[in-house]
Amino acid sequence: MSATAGDPTLLDVLTLEEVDRDLYRSTLVFPDPLPLYGGQVAAQALLAAGRTVAPDRLAHSLHGYFLRSGDAARPTVFRVDRDRDGGSFSARRVVAVQGGEVVLSMSASFQAPTAGPDVQVAAAPAAEDPAECAPFTLPRLFTMEGRTPSQPWQAAHMPTRFWSRSTVALPDDPLVHACALAYLSDIGTGLSALPEDEAAPGPTLDHAVWFHRPARLDAWVLMDLVPHTVSGGRGWYTGSVTTRDGVLAASLTQETLFRPGRNPFRPGR
Template sequence: MQTAAPGIDEGREPTVLDVLTLEEIDRDLYRSTLVFADPFPLYGGQVPAQALHAAGRTVGPDRLPHSLHGYFLRSGDAARPTVFRVDRDRDGGSFSARRVVALQGGEVIFSMSASFHVAGPGPDLQVQEAPGAEPPDESADLEMPRLFSMESRRPPQPFPSGHWPTRFWARATVPLPEDPLVHACVLAYLSDIGTGLSALPEDEASPGPSLDHAVWFHRHARLDDWVLMDMTPRTVAAGRGWYTGSIFTPAGALAASFVQETLFRPGRNPFRPERG
């Protein structure tokens, strides 16, 4: 992957923080600064991460994202900047609602609704326990394609025949700032890299491009520490596949939940690189 971006020293590889760097063009209008050559369409996790960062810059620092819902409308091009337009739908006493459209060439490639909340007192209950995965230092290395400055480990799999792991550890390899918004955006960046549908027989049909993606942020998690992603296939019908996922901290706290629907058509998926 050959890269180039304004403000990046020659010879330095970009990081996930460069992915999140946005230029403010005007009020509520932002543009990404990292561009690079990529033989595949723009990685799906990059756009919601940047859109969430743009939306988060329009709310107070005490309001953190608790959910996002996005639709992938057109393939993006990593070699050109993406423009993000934020609409301030509402600012209430403790909630702020934002809508974001991501544009390239004057066309919308992604649209997203996001909600931000001032956290308040209340019970902290967790019904779903973290799966009994081997810790990262006892798990095999896993090459993570398409992500900048992220590393991963592969514990034993719940679906051993899957052509891509549905459970793995991941973390950023660069120190991240204390800002919880940045960690939420890196979590969104990571959340699209796998697919629970890889557990299904590949000779029957193959997961294709993402259609829509939603994330709920339950508890703060540092993304420069390990998090465990765990995905489960749920159903395939009418040419679409749907799976759910959870992200846990090393202590077993449920940090986030996500769901995604993708095209699921016969034949090899041309929109994703080969998985190792």
């Protein structure tokens, strides 16, 4: 989303007001004809959860269910439950509420620094350097720019492989960068590689991210989304997020509605 002076930034998205212990409220509101972007509420839920754990414990996974459409023009309240703080892991549950109704429920887990092997089995997906790629406008994202390398699915109606980074500098806080990755992770869909003549991907049902290694989101990362199956009115795909030097930062998976008709949530429709 292009920005001009006074427009919201990613840092505005990642700003929460602490209302009480384990209770937070978003501060960014803006008019939007579409329902609240899922990546925004997921990123803010992860931020709320991360505010309740020790600073050295890094996010390693989130699992969220999108239960209702939200409204970008009103604040979202996040309630955090501290399920457990163990010797190495902290488990949290978060509900995001608007108008007294839950729009997202999420489980998140955080881990203390742990020594051990570091193995990446598969190489990063093939992609030209972002400096060589055409600009790509990432819809609905504040101050995030995109570039499109060669596409693995030539018939896809929107890119399934693309570079992205924040155009505003982010602080040296691993939680902020994990939340920025969560914000990015819900954009696009691997199901765009499938034919649209009879059905199209719609709203997200559930979403999960595993954070393998820290990555700065004000540097280029490559998103690669891969479709796997459609059944029962639902479509499922997986994805990866790798750094510019080929390090696997995160993996994700998502299931969306996949029903006859055009996707009413796609911009321009």
